[in-house]
Amino acid sequence: MYGRDPKGPLSILKSIWTGNTLLPLNMKGSVQSYLKKLKEMLEVATHKAKLTSDVQQGSYTKYYNRQKKHREFAPGDQVLVLIPDSTNKLYARWTGPVKVAKRVKPNSYYLQMAGGNLRLLHVNKIREYRARVQTVGVIYDIDD
Numbered sequence: 001m002y003g004r005d006p007k008g009p010l011s012i013l014k015s016i017w018t019g020n021t022l023l024p025l026n027m028k029g030s031v032q033s034y035l036k037k038l039k040e041m042l043e044v045a046t047h048k049a050k051l052t053s054d055v056q057q058g059s060y061t062k063y064y065n066r067q068k069k070h071r072e073f074a075p076g077d078q079v080l081v082l083i084p085d086s087t088n089k090l091y092a093r094w095t096g097p098v099k100v101a102k103r104v105k106p107n108s109y110y111l112q113m114a115g116g117n118l119r120l121l122h123v124n125k126i127r128e129y130r131a132r133v134q135t136v137g138v139i140y141d142i143d144d
Contacts (some may be wrong), residue, residue, distance in 0.1 A: 071123050073100045073109060078129040081111060081121060097129040 015021040073079060078097040085091045101110040107123045
């Protein structure tokens with residue numbers, strides 16, 4: 001920058017340790033005490049960052065799950081599967097019905113697909129299948 005190489009704290013410490021630069025006479029402490037203090041300050045900062053990160057992650061999780069509905073399927077249930085038709089995610093379609101083979105984790109299921117193969121899918125890509133009821137109304141003509 002401005003025609004010369006910038007010097008950061010590590011390059012200054014290196015030049016002092018190698019003897020290329022003399023220590024300033026107005027230093028308050030030794031290099032070892034400075035490094036020890038720096039290490040302690042970095043540990044405190046790391047601890048505070050970890051606490052803040054945990055709090056923020058909890059609030060993100062709470063915000064994400066605020067309207068989440070718990071869905072659970074039993075083996076043998078019929079479900080619809082969200083399968084992408086193209087590279088555009090807006091063109092995905094619900095296909096099926098397919099059968100649930102088994103539950104792997106609380107949110108993951110093996111599904112028996114149409115070709116006979118098993119496919120592991122997350123519950124976000126599965127929807128309950130409700131078969132349409134085809135009722136036929138019969139009207140009798142009664143003679144008076």
